[in-house]
Amino acid sequence: MGSGAAMSDDALISAAREAALQSYSPYSNYAVGAALRFADGSIVTGTNVENASYGLALCAETVAVAKAMGDGIRGGLQAVAVVGPEGQGTPPITPCGRCRQVLNELAALGGTDPIVLCVGADEVRRVLLSELLPHAFGPDHLGA
Ligand code: THU
Numbered sequence: 001m002g003s004g005a006a007m008s009d010d011a012l013i014s015a016a017r018e019a020a021l022q023s024y025s026p027y028s029n030y031a032v033g034a035a036l037r038f039a040d041g042s043i044v045t046g047t048n049v050e051n052a053s054y055g056l057a058l059c060a061e062t063v064a065v066a067k068a069m070g071d072g073i074r075g076g077l078q079a080v081a082v083v084g085p086e087g088q089g090t091p092p093i094t095p096c097g098r099c100r101q102v103l104n105e106l107a108a109l110g111g112t113d114p115i116v117l118c119v120g121a122d123e124v125r126r127v128l129l130s131e132l133l134p135h136a137f138g139p140d141h142l143g144a
Pocket of ligand 1: 032047049050058
C-alpha cells in the first residue's frame with residue numbers, strides 16, 4: 001500500500017477518469033475529466049462540454065471550477081487531476097492556457113498553490129500551478 005498522499009492522489013485521478021465518462025465531446029472525440037481536491041477532502045469534478053459552435057467549448061478544468069464556485073467554494077484548492085484519452089504513449093495532458101488562468105482565480109482566493117496531476121499513458125506529471133502559470137495575473141492586481 002502506498003502513502004496516504006499517494007493514495008488520495010490515486011483517488012483524485014480516479015474521480016477525474018469517472019468525470020470524463022460524462023464528456024460531451026462529439027466534435028473532437030477527446031474526452032477530458034478534471035477533479036479538484038479541497039482542504040476539507042471534498043472533491044469537485046468536471047468534464048469538457050463542446051458546442052456546435054466549436055469555439056465555445058468548455059474545458060473540463062473550467063467546468064470543475066465553475067461547479068465549485070457555483071457551490072460557494074472560494075479557496076482551499078490543494079490538488080487538481082486532469083485525465084484525457086489514455087492511448088498508448090499519450091503524453092501527460094496539461095491544462096490549456098485559459099484553464100490555468102481559471103484555476104488560478106480559485107487558488108488565489110484561498111492563497112494556495114495546488115499541485116496539478118497531469119495524467120499520461122506512462123506517467124503522472126506533477127507540477128505546481130505556479131509552474132504552469134508563472135507571474136499570474138490575479139485578484140491582487142485589481143485590489144480584490
Ligand atoms: N480540453 C479540456 O477539457 N482540457 C484541457 O486541458 C485541454 C483540452 C478539451 C477542449 C476540447 O473539448 C477538447 O479537449 C479538445 O481540445
